Amino acid sequence: IWGSHICRVRGLSSSSGPRVCIVGGGPAGFYTAQQLLKARQDAAVDIYERLPVPFGLVRFGVAPDHPEVKNVINTFTQTAQHERCSFHGNVNVGKDVTIDELRQAYHAVVLSYGAEGNRSMGIPGEDLPGVFSAKDFVGWYNGLPSNKELHPDLSFETAVILGQGNVALDVARILLAPVEMLKETDITQNALEALAGSKVRRVLIVGRRGPLQIACTIKELREMVNLPNTRADMLPADFEGIAEALKDLPRPRKRLTELMMKAVKEGGDDKAEKCWGLRFFRSPVEVLAGADEKRAAGIRLALNKLEGSGESVRAEVTGQLEDVDCGLIISSIGYKSIPIDPAVPFDPRRAIVPNEMGRVQDTAGLYCSGWVKRGPTGVIATTMNDSFDTARVLIQDMEAGKLDLSVNKPGAQAITALLQTRGVRMVLFSQWEKINAEEEKRGKSLGKAREKLLDVDEMLCRAK
Amino acid sequence: MAASAAVRSAVSLTQRVVRVSPDCSICPLYRLNACTGPTDGFTAPNRRLRTSIGVCQSEDSSSPEEDKRQHLAPREKVNVVFIDRSGQRIPVEARVGDNALHLAHKHGIELEGACEASLACSTCHVYVSSEHYEKLPEPEEREDDMLDMAPMLQENSRLSCQIVLTPELDGMELTLPKVTRNFYVDGHVPKPH
Numbered sequence: 001i002w003g004s005h006i007c008r009v010r011g012l013s014s015s016s017g018p019r020v021c022i023v024g025g026g027p028a029g030f031y032t033a034q035q036l037l038k039a040r041q042d043a044a045v046d047i048y049e050r051l052p053v054p055f056g057l058v059r060f061g062v063a064p065d066h067p068e069v070k071n072v073i074n075t076f077t078q079t080a081q082h083e084r085c086s087f088h089g090n091v092n093v094g095k096d097v098t099i100d101e102l103r104q105a106y107h108a109v110v111l112s113y114g115a116e117g118n119r120s121m122g123i124p125g126e127d128l129p130g131v132f133s134a135k136d137f138v139g140w141y142n143g144l145p146s147n148k149e150l151h152p153d154l155s156f157e158t159a160v161i162l163g164q165g166n167v168a169l170d171v172a173r174i175l176l177a178p179v180e181m182l183k184e185t186d187i188t189q190n191a192l193e194a195l196a197g198s199k200v201r202r203v204l205i206v207g208r209r210g211p212l213q214i215a216c217t218i219k220e221l222r223e224m225v226n227l228p229n230t231r232a233d234m235l236p237a238d239f240e241g242i243a244e245a246l247k248d249l250p251r252p253r254k255r256l257t258e259l260m261m262k263a264v265k266e267g268g269d270d271k272a273e274k275c276w277g278l279r280f281f282r283s284p285v286e287v288l289a290g291a292d293e294k295r296a297a298g299i300r301l302a303l304n305k306l307e308g309s310g311e312s313v314r315a316e317v318t319g320q321l322e323d324v325d326c327g328l329i330i331s332s333i334g335y336k337s338i339p340i341d342p343a344v345p346f347d348p349r350r351a352i353v354p355n356e357m358g359r360v361q362d363t364a365g366l367y368c369s370g371w372v373k374r375g376p377t378g379v380i381a382t383t384m385n386d387s388f389d390t391a392r393v394l395i396q397d398m399e400a401g402k403l404d405l406s407v408n409k410p411g412a413q414a415i416t417a418l419l420q421t422r423g424v425r426m427v428l429f430s431q432w433e434k435i436n437a438e439e440e441k442r443g444k445s446l447g448k449a450r451e452k453l454l455d456v457d458e459m460l461c462r463a464k
Numbered sequence: 465m466a467a468s469a470a471v472r473s474a475v476s477l478t479q480r481v482v483r484v485s486p487d488c489s490i491c492p493l494y495r496l497n498a499c500t501g502p503t504d505g506f507t508a509p510n511r512r513l514r515t516s517i518g519v520c521q522s523e524d525s526s527s528p529e530e531d532k533r534q535h536l537a538p539r540e541k542v543n544v545v546f547i548d549r550s551g552q553r554i555p556v557e558a559r560v561g562d563n564a565l566h567l568a569h570k571h572g573i574e575l576e577g578a579c580e581a582s583l584a585c586s587t588c589h590v591y592v593s594s595e596h597y598e599k600l601p602e603p604e605e606r607e608d609d610m611l612d613m614a615p616m617l618q619e620n621s622r623l624s625c626q627i628v629l630t631p632e633l634d635g636m637e638l639t640l641p642k643v644t645r646n647f648y649v650d651g652h653v654p655k656p657h
Contacts, residue, residue, distance in 0.1 A: 381576075384576060384587060
């Protein structure tokens, strides 16, 4: 069966065309592939993904109650099914195959493997039970296999989230949303049941700086304001001087700030059982343990003042402290890329692969796109534009002769053979489609969009 | 053989995932008699859009849903000009009731439409010619929220997936914003028309 797959994949024997390898099967990888395939009718593109399943953060990061955002999967599916494109899942680049081996087999390699680590707060008590990174919490409710044993304890009244970006707002919304809103989505059954039994009633979303620096976008804030059976609990003192600043703000910032001001003024239904609030000018300095010293029971926050103006506003300590009792602490201060292979340059300070417009520094034939290129910010559309940029640069290099296309490269044929000798079981796109069908089938019996498989071994079993 | 046929028939993707058949009539290769056959359906984006008003067929400018809305009257022509990211003008003939994003896809214009017209992204962002901008209905709050995230937002910005053609939009020009840093492959800067 393996032989027939290989023959089908390379049946076109367009060995004169450029062969490009993409590392990472998320939005960056797929959008880069899409653009390459469109720009060069002779290009063959292979996508390698560590998990058996494709789509990266579109599957594991986008909130379950945002299914429209996941419509991009249709475009990615089209790309994967293109006859000059092949998806290879369950391949761990850096471990199962090296970057050098890929560079030998392909004319160009594009790194699109995103940011799987997270920035730590760097404060005492951060490792106490009850403290989670938003990345892990989101991974838990979205069925990322490595987070399936997270078991967050939701039996406490107050949760504190550090960070005020869209990920922080997603976590707050999932914690406070009525179960009715979630039960037909693709949230995992474990998470749904845990949330149904949750005692969390109050969520504070804490930021270092002020209301004018909040990083979330208006859509997510509006969803909090409109959340049923919740009220907004803000501190008017945090908003001093903001009303006066409104008129000079650019439209997006102005509308966002106006919405916050409205939430401060109106608050919401006093009878509401649950509440959420934004807290500004506060940085975490210590996670406080409970009397038994065994788990988190509170967080100590330092109060800040702002210095500077415009884009370069910074938070500076005042010396004042504030303690907040809470049993669930979620740190949402950013994802972080990690190095994939010693052969690839990596900037540990910025946690990206150093590059110039997507061309990896000092390494001909190596490119990057998405978060590993720019840093872990932005929405899917941002990554889309960025990936189109990298693809154009790659095409430009092909056309300018910077990549030697006269050399024949074996592409997937060589890599597949190598992986076989190493006992690696690749998952092709048609096999993902079987996993997909199984997830939808299980979802249907539970009245949900899908029930994700949580276990890599089970995915591989279904892919047979 | 039988096994793989069984696998193919067993695959059922969500109803949102639709296999696309290429629309040859809009493909430059076909028009130039340079098409080598249906092996490569990828020269132009061509997808069925799931919009809030129902799924639109991409091969046809009219669909049963759209005809019903027009009460079966023959639909008036509306001329629209797309101006792509290199400044090239692409005039298209459309009809009252057509969706601007759908129209763009039909004519191979590079508007991505990532969320498939569900107001969950800003990739179909266009600038509308000012005299026609006034004639569009006010954007709903959800569109404004998405527009806020579009790079290079201007006073005359709209999401093209929300523009439905009416007779007074005849002559409307929709310009694609230059969203990427290295748009021009060879460094060329287009001269204004």
